[in-house]
Amino acid sequence: MFAKATKNFTKQIDPDGCLIPVSRLNNSDKLDMLSLVIKRNPFWFWQRPRYLPTDFTLSDVLLGEAIRPDVAESDFLKYEGMYSDNLAGKIDAGLGRVGLNLEGKGSSKLQSSFGHLKKQEVDVQNLLFASRDRLLNLDHCLVQQTREKRNDVFGVLKERIFTTQPCSITQEVMGQGSCGAVFGLLGPQDVQVSVRENGNMEKDSNVSMEIPPHTVIAYSIIELEVKRGGQYELCLQPDTLGGFEADSAEADPLCISPLDVVLVDGPMAAGLRDELLIPGNAPLSILDEHLQKLKAYLQQLADLPAPTRSGLFLLLKRVLADRAALGALDAVLDERCRGGTPDPGDPEQSPSLKHAVRDLLEILQLNRQDPIQAGGYKSQDSSPLTAAYLLISAMEEMSDVGLAQLEWFCSPPNLKALNSLVSRLLVGGECNLQDPLLSSLVGEEAARRTERLFLSSNVELRTERGRLRAETGPQPGLLPLVMCVTIQGLASLGTGQ
Template structure:
């Protein structure tokens, strides 16, 4: 609940900025000015990094006994209140080979948020530059030593935080409904200010948020040199890290350029070479999904469509696949209050592991360290997790035949060509009354456009689309691979 409330706040007030929502209430006390935060790079470059709190501040890991005392300026930030909602209803019937499935249900979600008056606390960066000049990190400190050895991690320090100024409460009500083949979730989440310390509870779960709770923050990354000297990365697009990890730093730079190449299309052009190259690199993963037995593909597609309509369940599935890729055991504790969703996510994880076992049984010479099906599923789910909420809703309402039509539009977007509306592969766009409008809305929510001219279709990315077209294309390709 807390993570959903803070995530929605950041999406509303800073959708393309540098604010990071706090996902765990327990982390609030650790997020003090100049506290050390670890930025962890994910498996795929389109995944947003994870930020992990630590028990230390910058002063704790410096050589010398003189601590750095930050100068913090507090100002009124904003008063936040809003009501957001979606209504979902529909029926998806489909078949993959000899297998058929049906997903039908109705539901709605409603979020009412009122954090009251929020405060912004900012570190005086110029004073920090003076105080940290010529200071050196203690490379023998346990946290520094452990982080130094991990190529995917870098240090950052907290420079800004958004805090509550009065006590609030988060309440949640969950209702799941639908037939035996699937369900939708009816969830109401309310965040309200408590007046006179009296909280009105009208749902099954209630969480009290005290005053001075950190709900979002931003960081400055550190570039650490071989001897422990460091520089503050003051520009937002500057990536920190350890200079001794030069291969990592070079890879980060390549990924940064790729983000710009995939997302920025010159005005008046439709081809996106970087987008096409990235999709071509992933074709082997999509083929792994297409090669699964028909019954497995049908079940996996049904489960993914169900999960993608709930952001918390989708995040839990992505985290579970992350853990499996690292050789660990998935922890689905965040779905403890939603047993049906937890079971659905667990079914996906079990199905992926079972597919790996089936592949291993048919091979001699041992097993692969990581299942190709696991990697392929991870690629698809990680892209879905980066899509916007409206785009997920549009994609989640697509039948298998419609997904195959979207796959052709994805090829058109990547290749910069045109498609004829007479093409049998696009018949679903024409036959369904709102088929074209649905595809158009999905592309629009993903930083791309569809242009209909007479009997042809043309697709292109927007000038500031960034990675949104890529993650949409990967999601469509992955799901469509389960429909072949």
């Protein structure tokens, strides 16, 4: 709820700027002026950079005297945001001979009363002067660990926005509906209101969170370009990207295969993401070219030994609708694919999350000491490790509603039929509803869930003269692509279940 409120805040006041919302309340204490923040560039182009506050400031990793920044503090604004969605939906469509006529209504309110906010800014010209001829301590453990990870970049906190008084965040959800079948109302807040057949149901919830004063809710950074000898430059322009200079021209890079449209090299990610945004009102076949480049990864999943494939499929089926578990699995595979060895016993994880991470490491044989078994693959782009990360990262990009619908399809006949449907839509943009391979989808429950799954990924299904067509909705983003990757990946694992 805190992350949603801060994200809404930055969208409202700085939609195209550099403000970064604070995603965890616990990170507020780490965000002092000139604090070091690690920007982790994405591994796959559909991901966004992650910002990891550290316990250190720039002065902590410099040789010589500390830098004492000139900081200006000013009143920023008084902020009270109310985000209300009055949702109404009706479906009058179907697959095959199955017709649906369903209606529902609901509302969701997220109120953020941050009150009077203040802003602190570093005098950048003063910082630039103070940084002249200064050197980073290359022996500092944080510098060494960050330098080893080629996609990690140092950023220095130059601006922060914080609360000045106790404030609150409140989320209220109300829903009601009636229909002749089960219907789930979808909305931007991923609130689901379920209605039983020939009945009515109301669902209300009200959650409030108290935020203390001096809580940082947003900040911005200046990236550092670090030279081999420890000299550094401030990246003052938004399009100037930081990073560590390679020790030699032959430095071992993250393996980039011919699949570089998917697996990206740090700063390339943002450009690729913008370049590959899917146009609206286009046939689903527009994705086929991109998905062809993923066949090698998906084949890796299908070629796993049967026990490994079965174990991974059952684990992902178990955590499919658990956003926290998916995030934990995504994080551990991200660390592994970058050559790190994350601790599966993270103290901030709940016992169930630790159990899921341990299961994943055991299934992929990543908890052994042997370098071949422990993720030390010679070719990262052809390893089961990277293939599993591809699937889990795509799952995490899907909406909560989409994952909830996909959970129902995780049985052999349903998953096979869903994958057949996607494959046919990718090839020609439409398919024949009488196709025997789609028989599992011809039924009221399957038809409803199929339509909701595609709709949650901004893809609209239309029937005309016995044929089913799929088109992207307006501004679909990358959701149609990650949905197809997820379905085909799970189908690759589900073979023989």
